[in-house]
Amino acid sequence: MSSETPKRYIRFQKPVVIQHYILMLSVLGLMFSGYMLYSLKSAETGIDPVGYFSYSSWEQIHIWFGILLGLTILWHFLYILFTLYGHSDFLHILPNKNDLKSLIGLGFKRSMIKKERFGLQEKITYWIIGVYLILMVITGLLQYANVYTANYISRTLYIYIDGFHGIYGFLMGVILTVWHLYSIFLKPGRFPGTLSWWDGKISKAEMNRYQDVKGEIMDDSDTGRGSQG
Amino acid sequence: MSHIGKLLPFLFLIVATAITYAQVPEQDNRCLDCHSNSTQLAALTEQSERFHIPSDFKEQSVHNEINCTGCHADPGGYPHPEVVGLIQCGSCHENESTEYLSGPHGNPFAVSLDLAPKCGDCHNVHLIRRTSNVLSNVHVKNEAKTCTQCHGNEDQKNNILNITNRVDYDMPNRTIKKGIHFLDLKISDNSNPLTCSRCHGVHALSEKIGKNWQSNYSIEADFCGECHTSETISFKRNLHFTQEISSLSGNISLTCTDCHQEHLISNDKYQYNEEKSAGQMTGKCIECHQSVRISRTFAQNVRGNSPTVDSYHGATNIGGDLFFSDCSSCHGIHELNSYTGKDKESVKFSIIAQCGSCHPNAAANFVSSPVHMAQGELLDSEESIARYFFLALIVTMISLIVLSIIGDFYKLYLRKKN
Numbered sequence: 021m022s023s024e025t026p027k028r029y030i031r032f033q034k035p036v037v038i039q040h041y042i043l044m045l046s047v048l049g050l051m052f053s054g055y056m057l058y059s060l061k062s063a064e065t066g067i068d069p070v071g072y073f074s075y076s077s078w079e080q081i082h083i084w085f086g087i088l089l090g091l092t093i094l095w096h097f098l099y100i101l102f103t104l105y106g107h108s109d110f111l112h113i114l115p116n117k118n119d120l121k122s123l124i125g126l127g128f129k130r131s132m133i134k135k136e137r138f139g140l141q142e143k144i145t146y147w148i149i150g151v152y153l154i155l156m157v158i159t160g161l162l163q164y165a166n167v168y169t170a171n172y173i174s175r176t177l178y179i180y181i182d183g184f185h186g187i188y189g190f191l192m193g194v195i196l197t198v199w200h201l202y203s204i205f206l207k208p209g210r211f212p213g214t215l216s217w218w219d220g221k222i223s224k225a226e227m228n229r230y231q232d233v234k235g236e237i238m239d240d241s242d243t244g245r246g247s248q249g
Numbered sequence: 250m251s252h253i254g255k256l257l258p259f260l261f262l263i264v265a266t267a268i269t270y271a272q273v274p275e276q277d278n279r280c281l282d283c284h285s286n287s288t289q290l291a292a293l294t295e296q297s298e299r300f301h302i303p304s305d306f307k308e309q310s311v312h313n314e315i316n317c318t319g320c321h322a323d324p325g326g327y328p329h330p331e332v333v334g335l336i337q338c339g340s341c342h343e344n345e346s347t348e349y350l351s352g353p354h355g356n357p358f359a360v361s362l363d364l365a366p367k368c369g370d371c372h373n374v375h376l377i378r379r380t381s382n383v384l385s386n387v388h389v390k391n392e393a394k395t396c397t398q399c400h401g402n403e404d405q406k407n408n409i410l411n412i413t414n415r416v417d418y419d420m421p422n423r424t425i426k427k428g429i430h431f432l433d434l435k436i437s438d439n440s441n442p443l444t445c446s447r448c449h450g451v452h453a454l455s456e457k458i459g460k461n462w463q464s465n466y467s468i469e470a471d472f473c474g475e476c477h478t479s480e481t482i483s484f485k486r487n488l489h490f491t492q493e494i495s496s497l498s499g500n501i502s503l504t505c506t507d508c509h510q511e512h513l514i515s516n517d518k519y520q521y522n523e524e525k526s527a528g529q530m531t532g533k534c535i536e537c538h539q540s541v542r543i544s545r546t547f548a549q550n551v552r553g554n555s556p557t558v559d560s561y562h563g564a565t566n567i568g569g570d571l572f573f574s575d576c577s578s579c580h581g582i583h584e585l586n587s588y589t590g591k592d593k594e595s596v597k598f599s600i601i602a603q604c605g606s607c608h609p610n611a612a613a614n615f616v617s618s619p620v621h622m623a624q625g626e627l628l629d630s631e632e633s634i635a636r637y638f639f640l641a642l643i644v645t646m647i648s649l650i651v652l653s654i655i656g657d658f659y660k661l662y663l664r665k666k667n
Contacts, residue, residue, distance in 0.1 A: 141653050141656070141657075144649070144653075148646075167608045167610050167611055167615060168610065170611075170614060170615040171610065171611070171612040171614050171615045172614065173614075174614075175617065175631070176631055176635075179631055179632060179635045180635055180638070183635045183636070183638075183639050184639070188639035188640075188642070188643065191643055192642070192643060192646060195643065195646050195647060195650065196646070198650070199646075199650045199653075202650070202654065207657055208657050208658060208660070208661040209661070
């Protein structure tokens with residue numbers, strides 16, 4: 021009987037894992053401080069955040085988490101533009117003909133799914149999250165410079181900016197977070213989930229899931245015995 | 250020690266008593282024989298405290314030249330008659346007595362005689378000191394305490410309420426002392442605080458504001474204006490002062506105490522009420538301005554409890570920030586920048602200037618935003634459309650998730666089936 025440690029293969033490089041931590045922290049911080057700001061403006065939440073910080077203090081906390089998120093988004097752009105891994109990931113996540121076929125087949129044709137690094141559902145999730153976060157940052161900046169924003173845009177547009185960055189944006193954030201957590205931990209075939217978000221590594225079984233995929237990134241430097249299967 | 254030495258303290262006591270005794274008239278000595286002796290009084294009457302008089306009271310009393318019978322009828326020997334004779338302060342203090350009888354404390358039509366405070370209740374009965382004496386009950390420093398013996402007394406609360414029908418006549422001493430007029434050294438130099446009688450008068454209690462303000466509210470503004478001149482001049486041009494509002498008690502306009510309160514007038518810019526918290530100014534304004542009638546009269550729709558609370562200004566206001574914008578930031582306080590009745594263009598320029606004082610880059614488009622968050626039907630419909638749009642977006646997202654979850658489990662089912 022072998023007492024060797026189960027082999028774990030590097031799925032994500034350390035910078036990717038670190039940015040994911042920062043992303044998690046900033047999103048949670050933004051959602052929490054955003055909800056506190058909303059609570060101050062609305063008696064409906066039943067929370068009294070004034071007991072902890074004033075409106076301005078919550079605003080400052082929100083802004084700093086926003087800066088953190090902005091930096092993470094900037095990192096993503098640089099990662100895509102200047103790294104091989106980034107190029108590869110981005111090209112894999114772009115919509116293509118197979119996605120259309122997959123959509124027509126409602127994603128049930130296994131042969132089509134296996135050929136892609138990211139399935140249709142994963143692509144939709146990532147694109148929605150990406151666009152959502154970028155829009156949240158943009159609307160946040162517009163609200164931060166509210167005097168200039170209000171000077172140059174119509175009131176109607178401002179209502180949409182305010183709504184998107186307000187409680188509706190918060191609700192969308194909650195929904196996307198739940199969806200993301202479901203995809204990682206609860207989805208059939210993935211339950212009870214992966215620890216790749218923790219250290220960037222995956223198990224043999226998880227690795228086998230990707231083995232057919234062209235351009236898969238794996239590295240055996242961790243155990244010295246890993247292989248590309 | 251010799252016998253004389255042992256007797257020395259007693260001799261000294263006898264001499265001292267004789268000197269004290271010699272200072273008061275013979276007849277008073279007779280009274281004090283009993284009335285300064287607590288033990289003897291206790292043996293004679295159950296109300297020994299009431300009838301007790303300190304033997305040296307005349308040394309401190311302003312009435313030290315007057316004999317007991319100067320105020321009291323001669324009771325003869327003991328036992329005294331049931332009623333010795335009413336004390337008639339007014340026989341000497343005629344003007345004060347007349348004023349007292351015309352005022353709410355002395356007017357038998359206004360108060361029950363049993364409840365009405367008598368001269369001695371404020372001035373003390375026997376130990377009547379000069380008002381300049383810091384130990385006097387009616388010295389400015391002790392005045393609030395003396396008045397609140399009744400006005401801050403829980404037992405008296407209902408009595409006062411029944412007589413006056415005004416709850417604010419119940420005013421604890423500590424509340425009055427929290428007010429700036431009592432405490433602020435710049436105003437009062439601590440030796441002459443602006444205390445009860447400075448506003449209410451002394452005996453008639455209506456010389457200044459007192460009850461007269463109810464019939465003529467300009468009296469109060471004039472009175473406050475004696476010190477707060479510029480504020481009063483501004484306020485008298487103010488819509489609140491010039492425009493009467495019909496109320497149950499007739500047409501009234503607002504006056505100083507409607508916003509500042511009567512007794513607890515704070516020095517804190519943001520504290521217009523008892524509670525020290527930001528936003529009290531707004532709270533004060535909406536006490537009236539959330540009224541539908543007032544809103545209609547001044548063509549201003551307000552929503553919920555506050556016209557501004559839903560806005561950023563309102564949120565910082567209730568959020569405990571010390572720098573925030575409330576009603577007075579735009580409308581002013583005493584001068585009250587009212588936009589009612591002015592033409593649209595001049596209002597627009599005024600508002601741009603007003604907003605610009607805090608938001609230097611504010612332009613016309615900025616100030617076209619509704620000020621009180623809900624000014625008309627158009628905004629409501631715009632907000633409603635936006636609301637439905639976002640709700641539809643959220644429903645779509647949830648549907649997408651549910652569909653993907655159903656798809657995942659259906660694929661699992663198909664895989665297992667094959």
